[in-house]
Amino acid sequence: LFWPLMVGASVVVAEPGGHRDPWYVASVVERCGVSVCHFVPSMLSVFVEALGESAQQQGSVGLGSLRQVFCSGEALGVGAVEGLRGLVPSVRVVNLYGPTEAAVDVTS
Template sequence: VQVEHRSAVNRLAWMQNAYPLAAGDVILQKTSVSFDVSVWELFWWSLAGAALALPAPGAEKDPAELLAALDRHSVTTLHFVPSMLSMFLGHLDRFGDVTRARTVRQVFASGEALTPAQAAHFAELLPEARLINLYGPTEATVDVTHQPVTGLDRADRRARLPIGRPIDNIRMHVLDDRGHPCPVGMPGELHVAGVGLARGYLDRPELTAERFTGGAAVGEERLYRTGDRARWLPDGTLDYLGRVDL
């Protein structure tokens, strides 16, 4: 995927504006550089004079080693795929000393659907930290929507958590099969527009033409078709409903 520098800069600038780091913050860089999340892990700290901590190789797969790294480096900010977040919280609940994660103040979750149960477990164990649900494809530069998760407990029975609102300079469109905007509550395919869109796929013009389309019907020069189903909720956030082909 051919992502431009300006798209990455926009993504980093939004994150610093929405969830600012200060000089005393420490990011744990635990994502492989072959995954897009590593972009903000590797570069965000430099916008604020913060610090970057590198755990031992393999620690990202071991909850005990992760907890030790949080404690050792006084980590304040990190990312989890929700399934790994569950493993980490389970370890913290059964074997860990919660005080070893005392410096953590914000955790970002993406890569899979974050469930209400996972968010409630997080709030129970780390009540002073903030959990942020992120959504986005690599083709639109890592993340395109965000939603801080609040007010959940183990008794919450909602089926899903919203994926939230667009980040800066990104616009989201839920379109029907004819490419027309869906009204609030009606499912459709989620499309992305704005500065985050990649140029396309390297040496794959047919796939680029299929996924990156014109958007004149909604006032956009280009759209990226995510292949995901979603709907607008009455409060202006997006509800992720799964893949269109499933």
């Protein structure tokens, strides 16, 4: 929570329950110019699947500001990473999954 503030960035917090809606998350990324996100891998999969369908139909999903995505809390599958890179080819994905996510996240 404090990491962005230490370098002069802003923190964007989803409205209650908003983190469960891929379209809401995408709209916040676009509207606020979010450059770094954190996802639980299962939600990243839902996000990528929902937005991937839209990108195929419309060509763009408005995630151009996104530079880096952190994932932790459960195993991260290759499909989610590949799907995200299909939407945002230059995005850097950091997998923080490990023996205890708290220790891995804090160490990272």
